[in-house]
Amino acid sequence: MTYCVALRLAEGLVFASDSRTNAGVDHIATFKKLHTFEVPGERLLVLQSAGNLATTQSVVSLLRQRCTQPELSLLHAGSLYQAAELVGATVREVIARDGGQQQSGVNYGCNLLLGGQIQGEAPRLFHIYPEGNFIEASEDTPYFQIGESKYGKPILDRVLTYHSPLDLALQCALISLDSTLRSNLSVGLPLDVLCYRKDSLQGQPCRIGEQDLAYAQLRKTWSEGLARLIGQLPPPPDHWLGND
C-alpha cells in the first residue's frame, strides 16, 4: 500500500509520500512515489503515485522519456491543466496496453497527484484518477490524499485550512503520515517530502528516514502532547458513566 498527501495553500504547496510497496505482507519493497519535473526558475511539477506499481512506474518512465518531445512533455506544457491532461492520457495508454490482456483479478489502476507551478500561473494541484480524468484542489478543499488515506485524514480535517502557514502544513502532513505508519504496516519509512513556496519556481525533495532526528523529535513531541491533552480534558459527566 501507499499513502501520499498533497496540500495547496495560500503560501504554496506541500507534498509528502511514504515509500513502501507491497504485494502481500511478505513481498515488501521501497520505491520512491514522489517525482519532480523541473525547469528551475520557470516551473516545478511534482507527481505522486499510488496503485499498481507496474502502471505507475511505466507512467513516470514514459513522461520522463517524452520530456524531449514538446507536444508530449511536462517540461513544455503551457499550463498545469495541460500537464494534468498529459498525465491522464499516459495513464489511459498504460492501462490500455497492460490491462488489454485481461488477466482476471489484477487491478492495473493507479491514482496520481500532480501539483506545482508554471510561470504565469498560480500554484495548482490535481488528483488524476485511474480513468485519466481529474479534479483540482480549491480553497474549500485544500488537500488531496491517495492510497491508504483514512488513518491520516482526521488530523488534516481538524487542523488544516487554505490559510495555514507552510511550516505548520508540513508538520501536519508529517503527522498525518506518522498516524498512518503507526496504524498500518503496509505504509512505511522513509518518507519523501517537498515543501514549495509560491512563486519560487524551484524545489528540492527531502528524504526523511529513521535516522532523521527532527522527525523523531516531531513524533515524540506529538505523542507526548496528545497524551497530555487527553489528560487535560474535562472529566466525563456522571450521565456518561451511567451514574444517574
Next chain:
Amino acid sequence: MTYCVALRLAEGLVFASDSRTNAGVDHIATFKKLHTFEVPGERLLVLQSAGNLATTQSVVSLLRQRCTQPELSLLHAGSLYQAAELVGATVREVIARDGGQQQSGVNYGCNLLLGGQIQGEAPRLFHIYPEGNFIEASEDTPYFQIGESKYGKPILDRVLTYHSPLDLALQCALISLDSTLRSNLSVGLPLDVLCYRKDSLQGQPCRIGEQDLAYAQLRKTWSEGLARLIGQLPPPPDHWLGND
C-alpha cells in the same frame, strides 16, 4: 456505515457506537447498535453490531426472544465464551437463512462485538466475525473496532493501553468516534456509550446527542488543544524545506 469500538482495560470495559445506517447517501436512518443483556448483580453483556442491518436486527431479535430458553439464552450462558458461541451460532443461522436465496451482490455479513462480565469471571471482550467464529481481546490488544474503523484508530494506537483509567478510555473512545464523524458522512450522531466498572455487574447505556453540552465541550477542547499542540511543535529544520 457504522463505527463501534469496545475497550477491555484493567478497570473495566468501555463501549461506544454511532447510530447511523445507510444504503447510499440518500437512505440514511438512525438505529441503535449497542444492546445490553443484563441480570443486575449477576451479569452484564453488551452487544455492538456493524454490517447488514437486516442480519444484525435478526440476530439481536432472536437472541432476545431466546432469553427464556436456558440452553440458548445469553442470560443463562455459563461464561462469556459460551455467550460468544451462542452469538456466533445465531449469526450463522441468520446468514444461512437469508443468504441462502443468493441474491447476487448483496452482502449479508455482519461483525459483532460482545463484551461484559458474568459473576465468577473477569470482564471479557470478543469480536465475532460474519462466519460466526471469534477472537478475544487481550492485554496486548485491549480494543476492537468494527465498521468504519480507520479514521478513529490512530488516537487509540497513540494513547490507549490496558492500564489506562476508565475515564480517560471513555474520552479516548469518544474522540475516536468524533474523528470518524468528522471525516465520514456515513457515521453520525447520536452516540451510545456504556462505561462498565469491573465487578459492578450492572451498567446503564447513555445516549449522547447534538444537545449534550459535555460532548460539545469535549469536541471543542480537543480541537483547540490539537491546534495549540501543532503550533507548539519544533519548527521544521532547513533540510525538510529544501533550504540546504
